[in-house]
Structures are given as C-alpha cells and as structure tokens.
Amino acid sequence: MRNKTSNLKTWLSLSAITFLILIIIFLGLPALFLLLRVPSFAIGDGALWILRWKNEADGSGISFNLLPLLIIAIVVGLVGLIIRSQRDHRR
Numbered sequence: 001m002r003n004k005t006s007n008l009k010t011w012l013s014l015s016a017i018t019f020l021i022l023i024i025i026f027l028g029l030p031a032l033f034l035l036l037r038v039p040s041f042a043i044g045d046g047a048l049w050i051l052r053w054k055n056e057a058d059g060s061g062i063s064f065n066l067l068p069l070l071i072i073a074i075v076v077g078l079v080g081l082i083i084r085s086q087r088d089h090r091r
Contacts, residue, residue, distance in 0.1 A: 007081055015077030022069045026051065030062045044068065 032038075033053055043051040050068045054061050 010084060011077045011081045014080040015073045018076040019070060019073035022073060026064045034060060
C-alpha cells in the first residue's frame with residue numbers, strides 16, 4: 001500500500017508541476033509574440049486546439065485550451081512514473 005501511495009504522490013507531483021510550467025509558458029507567450037510581431041495563428045483544430053493567437057488591427061490576444069495541456073501533463077506524469085519504477089526495479 002505504501003508503494004502505491006508513493007507512486008500516486010510521484011505521479012500527481014509530476015503532473016501538477018508539468019501543468020503549471022505549461023501554464024506559465026503559455027502566459028508568457030503574448031509578450032514574446034507582440035515583441036516579435038507574430039501574425040495570427042492557431043495550433044490544433046476542432047475540439048483539441050491548444051493555442052490561438054490573434055494579432056490584428058482591432059486588438060491582440062491569446063487563448064489556450066486547458067484540456068490538451070492537462071492531457072500532456074498527465075502523460076508526462078505517467079512517463080515519469082514508468083521511468084522511476086523501471087529504475088527502482090533495476091536496483
């Protein structure tokens with residue numbers, strides 16, 4: 001039971017840290033895009049779009065979808081957990 005709790009804590013911490021880092025990166029992008037005068041674009045399509053940047057004469061702004069960012073964070077947490085468990089089994 002202790003091993004499962006440890007694995008859950010590891011997965012949650014990796015996922016939460018990854019999610020927060022992705023949010024911080026996406027929050028910093030508008031300043032960089034405005035500085036570089038990046039034209040409007042979108043990453044992703046349909047329900048799984050990740051990022052939309054609008055830079056037009058009537059205004060600029062950024063919007064991002066939290067669901068794909070959360071999915072990416074969960075996958076990174078799972079990969080980190082798998083790597084950790086394989087490393088522990090080799091010892």
